[in-house]
Each structure stands twice: as C-alpha cells, then as structure tokens.
Amino acid sequence: MDKVLILDGDADYVHSLKSGLDKIRQFEVETATRGEKAIALLEKKSFSVFVTEIFPPDLDALDLLSFMTRKRPNTPCIIMTDQGKPWFKKQMAQQSFLYHLEKPFKSSTLASAILVGLNLRDEGKNFRGMTMTALLPLIESLQKTCRLEVASKNKGKGYLYFNDGRLIDAHFKELSSEGAAQEIVKWDRIFIKVTELPRSRTRTRVKTHLMEMAGASWHENRRKGLNSVQLTPEYLSTTFNQFLEEFNRIKGYQALAVIGEKGEILASDQKDEIINIVHLVGDLKNFFPSADKEASNYINLGKGEAFTLHKEQCILIILKPPKKTNPRIRLIGVTSPMGNWFYMKKTLEKMLAEIVNF
Numbered sequence: 001m002d003k004v005l006i007l008d009g010d011a012d013y014v015h016s017l018k019s020g021l022d023k024i025r026q027f028e029v030e031t032a033t034r035g036e037k038a039i040a041l042l043e044k045k046s047f048s049v050f051v052t053e054i055f056p057p058d059l060d061a062l063d064l065l066s067f068m069t070r071k072r073p074n075t076p077c078i079i080m081t082d083q084g085k086p087w088f089k090k091q092m093a094q095q096s097f098l099y100h101l102e103k104p105f106k107s108s109t110l111a112s113a114i115l116v117g118l119n120l121r122d123e124g125k126n127f128r129g130m131t132m133t134a135l136l137p138l139i140e141s142l143q144k145t146c147r148l149e150v151a152s153k154n155k156g157k158g159y160l161y162f163n164d165g166r167l168i169d170a171h172f173k174e175l176s177s178e179g180a181a182q183e184i185v186k187w188d189r190i191f192i193k194v195t196e197l198p199r200s201r202t203r204t205r206v207k208t209h210l211m212e213m214a215g216a217s218w219h220e221n222r223r224k225g226l227n228s229v230q231l232t233p234e235y236l237s238t239t240f241n242q243f244l245e246e247f248n249r250i251k252g253y254q255a256l257a258v259i260g261e262k263g264e265i266l267a268s269d270q271k272d273e274i275i276n277i278v279h280l281v282g283d284l285k286n287f288f289p290s291a292d293k294e295a296s297n298y299i300n301l302g303k304g305e306a307f308t309l310h311k312e313q314c315i316l317i318i319l320k321p322p323k324k325t326n327p328r329i330r331l332i333g334v335t336s337p338m339g340n341w342f343y344m345k346k347t348l349e350k351m352l353a354e355i356v357n358f
Contacts, residue, residue, distance in 0.1 A: 020107020252339015
C-alpha cells in the first residue's frame, strides 16, 4: 500500500484528514505537526506523496521543498493553502509534480490529489521532478525575500533573487537579469537551495511579473449561490477540455460525457471503439428517472446522486450535482473492467465541482 505523509500544524485538522483517508483504504497515512518531525520521517522512510501546509510551525513550504528536491526528488508534493491556488495555462488541471490544493476541502479532494501524484509515478513522469514554473507561484504567495540557487543536471546552476515575493534579478552563466530568468524558469528536475538575499542584489532588473513568467494566474474563489450558475457552451467546452488530458491518463479510460437535463449530450470524448457513447447515453435515459425516485418505500436513503455500475465490458461512473444546484447535468465516465474506476470517480467529482462552482 502506498505511504502518504501529511504535515499540518493543526493537530485536529491533520487527524481529520488522516481519518478521512483511512476510510478510503487506498493509502497508509502518517502525520506530523512540525516540519522537523516531517523531515525526520522523510529521512527514514520512503513516501509515495508528501502533503504539507504552506506555513508549518517551524518551517515554510519552500524550505521543505528545498529539502525534497535534494533528498526525495522523485516524491510528488502537495501544498495546502487558504490563499488561493495558481492555474497554469498549459496544465489547467494542475497535473504537475507540485500540486496546489486550496482550503477548505474534503478528504476525498485530497485523495484525488494524491492519486494524481501516484498516477505521475505510475507513468514514470515523477522523474521529471520539480519544475520552476510550478514553484514560482509558491514564492510569490510566501512573499519570500531570498536568493534561490537552482541546479539542473542538464543545464547547470543559476540564481534567482526575490524581494517580498517579486523576482528582481537573475544570473546564469553569461546571462543576467531578464534573459537569465527566462532561461531558468524553463528547467525541470531542479534542485534548490534557499539563502539570504545579498545586499548587492536589491535593484529590480527583471520587469516581467512572476506569475506571467510562470504562465499562471491566481484562481479566484468563485463560490456562488447554488442557483446562480450560468452554464454557457463556451464555459462547458473550456472546462471539459481542461480535464480531458487528466481523464486520458487514467488507467483503462474509455469514454467521458456531460449529459443535459433532457438526456442530450453536451460534451463527450470516446477513446475505446468498444464503447459507443451515443448508444450508451440512450440506454441510460430509462435508468436516470428511476434513479431520481425516492427509495423511501424500501429504504430511507433518498434519491441517488452517484452510481458505479460494473458491466462485463466496462465500469460506468455516473454523477450529478447536489439537489438544489443548477444546471441539472450528469457526468458519465467509463473505464475498462480492470481500469482505475476510483480515480475516475474522484476526477469526475473535481470536474463537476468546477462546472457548477459549488
């Protein structure tokens, strides 16, 4: 079973996260409430994923990530923060070695993020290691004043200089300021070391904003009233395409569809020819009304909101939003019988939350 380490200064909160993950029975979870303890555990044991809050009691996240790049460079990391999370133009679904998770969230959301890390490992992509583009938003969020020594096996060593989270200067071989910064931010599998900002490096020589250089923007908290969501074709198409790459990486992925209130297909993707998504949705039209009926005559559990159907040739996962949420859509995901349907379900939940903004 994969081992996961969670670091958070709030003992009650970290205990609740562990309890939630233990119920899923997919991971072996260990916890720490101080950075020093987390580092001690990481020195002794091998963990599949490391989860940490942005401000642990005795260290900050950048110091911990510095340690990880040097000692555990193949271990994906998740940063928990209540300051918002960055959204990347080239990886909108946050599929990177460094995953930013915005509080508050449910333990199932954390489980989904952990599965992202495990999926990267299973595909061998964890060997790409930490990337500069994923790291830069964290430096801005922490408002760091420091010199960051960045080393890459293929590129060599460069230096970035920050003042209150702003990139002010850079140096790499014969390059300096803007040119050096633009080169260094392209690096992956980096090893970093954090030191004090030299007095000679206080002048701002880099004009490009840090988030622009990272190709990212801060995700605004778009929580609205449950009935205020307006689903436009453009918004649905954009969101669907943002998640499509992640679904295609799921083991056994076969098909994906967004179904409207009347059973019409609003968006779909079909990877396996065995699955005809149009016929599948047509067959399910009779299933949906039955699933929506109250079951109080038999068992007092109310209407069904999520279903996992195991068929001979596939596994179907069907989700719909909470009762009072608009639009009244459904998401359908299909994997092969041996596919990772649990990961499929968690990714569907994340996509559904993004579509309806609840």
